[in-house]
Amino acid sequence: xxxxxxxxxxxxxxxxxxxxxxxxxxxxxxxxxxxxxxxxxxxxxxxxxxxxxxxxxxxxxxxxxxxxxxxxxxxxxxxxxxxxxxxxxxxxxxxxxxxxxxxxxxxxxxxxxxxxxxxxxxxxxxxxxxxxxxxxxxxxxxxxxxxxxxxxxxxxxxxxxxxxxxxxx
Numbered sequence: 001x002x003x004x005x006x007x008x009x010x011x012x013x014x015x016x017x018x019x020x021x022x023x024x025x026x027x028x029x030x031x032x033x034x035x036x037x038x039x040x041x042x043x044x045x046x047x048x049x050x051x052x053x054x055x056x057x058x059x060x061x062x063x064x065x066x067x068x069x070x071x072x073x074x075x076x077x078x079x080x081x082x083x084x085x086x087x088x089x090x091x092x093x094x095x096x097x098x099x100x101x102x103x104x105x106x107x108x109x110x111x112x113x114x115x116x117x118x119x120x121x122x123x124x125x126x127x128x129x130x131x132x133x134x135x136x137x138x139x140x141x142x143x144x145x146x147x148x149x150x151x152x153x154x155x156x157x158x159x160x161x162x163x164x165x166x167x168x169x
Contacts, residue, residue: 002041003068005034011045011066012101018060019100023053026091028078028114030126032105035094038129044069048078048106049088057101078106078114081157084147108134112164113145117152119160124167131168138169 008031026049027035030042047054051074058072076083083106091104106114108130115123130136142165150157 002043004041012098014064015057015060016098016101022100023056024102025049025057027105032111033126035105038133044071046071048073048076051075080117080151081114082149083110109136109140109144112141113148116160116164117150117157127164138165
């Protein structure tokens with residue numbers, strides 16, 4: 001089931017009402033692209049953020065029946081990558097009416113470098129949209145990718161990075 005911005009905000013509003021303190025969530029992948037108006041919807045919900053904030057969000061969202069697949073990572077981990085420590089400050093604030101959730105979306109550059117790890121056809125399309133919409137340069141992607149720690153075969157990540165650079169630049 002696909003989830004559009006309205007549905008995503010509905011879930012976040014439900015969690016927001018139950019929170020006892022303020023937290024920061026950073027949308028990643030398709031969730032970030034939906035919030036940045038790059039895609040009309042996402043297949044699942046993906047967030048990273050400070051460990052305690054993710055833990056608190058997860059505790060609440062699991063108690064609310066919603067039927068969506070929610071993947072959570074902590075402290076800049078996204079899928080099989082660990083972003084540089086400045087991911088949080090580089091993330092794009094998302095304007096909402098939420099009172100306790102400070103919502104952000106990964107910077108488009110970080111969306112690209114995290115999608116390079118898996119690099120399926122959907123990821124390639126997402127990367128292309130980020131590059132075109134935000135006028136990203138190959139040198140920016142290459143430099144940011146150097147700061148990413150990849151859990152798995154580093155050689156595969158480097159091959160994927162080179163493929164993206166060759167294909168789009």
